[in-house]
Amino acid sequence: MPPEQLVSVGTCFGKFTKSNKFRLNITALNYLAPYAQSKIWLKPSAEQQFLSGHHVPKSGLGRISENAEKYQGIIVYSMSDLPLGFGVAASIDS
Structure with a gap:
């Protein structure tokens, strides 16, 4: 099939x-967020810092799901349950 006839549909x-x-x-965030096992919620003061690509200090965390482990991939949410992006939990120690 010539390249001119190829079509891609979907996300x-x-x-x-x-x-x-x-x-x-x-673009996969909205599809994967409902099924995520490890989640972290950010306080409003830390949201912009995360969206700018910076690390978020422990003081910027609002809640953490119970099964989140160190160095695990996580979904980052705002306190209003809006998925913001992907992240890696660097330190979950209490």
């Missing part, structure tokens, strides 16, 4: 890198 969840690792795109 792009991510792409494979040259080293065959799969990287999620932010």
